[in-house]
Every structure is written in C-alpha cells, then in structure tokens.
Amino acid sequence: GNSVTQMEGPVTLSEEAFLTINCTYTATGYPSLFWYVQYPGEGLQLLLKATKADDKGSNKGFEATYRKETTSFHLEKGSVQVSDSAVYFCALRRGQGGSEKLVFGKGMKLTVNP
Amino acid sequence: DGGITQSPKYLFRKEGQNVTLSCEQNLNHDAMYWYRQDPGQGLRLIYYSQIVNDFQKGDIAEGYSVSREKKESFPLTVTSAQKNPTAFYLCASSIVGGSTEAFFGQGTRLTVV
Numbered sequence: 001g002n003s004v005t006q007m008e009g010p011v012t013l014s015e016e017a018f019l020t021i022n023c024t025y026t027a028t029g030y031p032s033l034f035w036y037v038q039y040p041g042e043g044l045q046l047l048l049k050a051t052k053a054d055d056k057g058s059n060k061g062f063e064a065t066y067r068k069e070t071t072s073f074h075l076e077k078g079s080v081q082v083s084d085s086a087v088y089f090c091a092l093r094r095g096q097g098g099s100e101k102l103v104f105g106k107g108m109k110l111t112v113n114p
Numbered sequence: 115d116g117g118i119t120q121s122p123k124y125l126f127r128k129e130g131q132n133v134t135l136s137c138e139q140n141l142n143h144d145a146m147y148w149y150r151q152d153p154g155q156g157l158r159l160i161y162y163s164q165i166v167n168d169f170q171k172g173d174i175a176e177g178y179s180v181s182r183e184k185k186e187s188f189p190l191t192v193t194s195a196q197k198n199p200t201a202f203y204l205c206a207s208s209i210v211g212g213s214t215e216a217f218f219g220q221g222t223r224l225t226v227v
Contacts, residue, residue, distance in 0.1 A: 008154075032213035043120075043204055043218035044157075051213040089156065093213065101147060101172070102206075102216050106156035 002027040006090040006105035013080055013112050021075040021108050023064075023090035031092040033057075033066055033073040034102070038087045047075075047088070080112045116141045120205050120219035127199075127226050135190045135222045137205035143217075144210045146188035150174060151202040151221075160203075163188055164210050192224065199226045 006023040013019060025031065032051045036044040048057030053068035064075045073090060090105040118139040127133045139146065148160040159172030163182040177196025182188055188207075192199045202223050208216040 034215055043220045046215045049215055101162055104157045
C-alpha cells in the first residue's frame with residue numbers, strides 16, 4: 001500500500017539555521033506529494049505541493065522537489081525563523097481511480113530559538 | 115470566505131457518553147474526511163466520504179460513527195465503545211480524485227473525564 005516515511009524529530013534549531021526534513025514514499029503509480037504545517041493548537045495548512053516528477057514546490061522560503069528516482073520529497077529552507085516553529089507533515093495522494101485519501105507521515109516538530 | 119468549520123474547539127465529556135463533533139464546509143467539495151491526532155502518532159484516518167449518503171471506514175473506525183446527509187456536513191460521533199477517545203480530531207475536505215490537496219478545519223480537542 002501507499003506509505004510515507006519522514007524524519008520525526010523533535011528538532012531544535014537556532015534562528016537563521018538551514019533546515020532539511022527528509023521524506024520518502026512508497027506508492028504505485030504517480031502520486032501527488034504535499035507538505036503540510038501545523039501551528040500549535042491549529043489544523044493543518046498546505047505549505048507546498050508537487051504533482052509530477054521533477055516539479056519543485058515552494059512557499060514562504062520553503063522548497064521541496066519531487067524526485068521519482070529516489071522516491072523522495074525533502075523539505076528545505078535556507079534560513080529558519082522563530083515563526084517557523086511548528087509540526088511538519090509530508091503526505092501523498094494518488095489521483096487515479098477516484099478519491100484516493102491522503103496518506104501522512106508521522107510529522108516532525110520543529111522548534112526555532114532566537 | 116470559503117473554508118471548513120469545526121465546532122466546538124474544546125469539548126469535555128464524561129466517560130460512557132456519546133458525543134458528536136461538527137464539521138461543515140462551503141468549498142463545494144464532494145470528499146470529506148475525519149482524522150484523529152495523538153502525540154507522536156501523526157494523523158490516522160477514521161472515516162471518509164466521497165458522496166452524500168455514502169462513507170467508508172478508515173484505519174481506526176471502531177468506536178466511531180458518521181453520517182453524510184448533506185454535501186456540506188460530515189458529523190462524527192464518538193461512541194462509548196471507543197476505548198480511548200481523548201484526542202485532537204481534524205476534519206478535512208477535497209475534490210474527488212485528481213491530484214489536489216485537502217483542506218483542514220481548525221480541529222476539536224475532545225477530553226473525556
């Protein structure tokens with residue numbers, strides 16, 4: 001079946017540090033890939049997405065590239081801020097054959113200190 | 115503004131009581147989902163629905179029930195059969211099929227005492 005494996009943390013960084021959160025997936029066909037962010041006490045917000053191989057999603061300084069050859073979708077940011085403190089989830093969804101539900105990784109809690 | 119509304123944000127219930135969590139969306143989405151979130155376990159799918167009057171069990175459906183009488187609404191009932199109901203519950207919706215993302219509500223934190 002479809003699955004997502006991501007770094008679980010927790011991770012603590014200093015402001016302006018470089019961030020990488022690894023995410024790999026297992027899926028048949030060609031899934032769409034997503035990164036969601038969850039701030040304390042809130043629901044999930046879409047951070048970025050990519051729908052086909054070699055696509056790069058980007059938003060708010062975060063980037064991730066859909067790598068089919070390594071089945072990966074690693075999230076990166078060059079310089080994190082305190083406001084980036086949150087839980088980050090990698091997810092996939094196969095669009096073929098009707099409504100395929102989202103499959104999530106376990107999430108990674110990031111704390112950024114000033 | 116279009117979006118998903120979950121209510122209430124916090125809910126307290128006594129052990130053995132059924133409780134219903136509300137989820138309403140005005141995004142005109144056909145698919146709706148309920149997830150449960152526990153610390154360190156990510157999101158686990160409880161139920162999902164692709165069309166009115168139809169729904170399917172997810173990975174952890176035992177002790178829960180849902181209905182989908184209207185496109186906009188997908189309420190979740192946590193029954194007394196759910197052994198450990200204290201958790202954060204998230205509702206989401208999406209277009210059926212395709213490669214689109216799901217949109218989430220703000221969540222309901224249920225505490226059973």
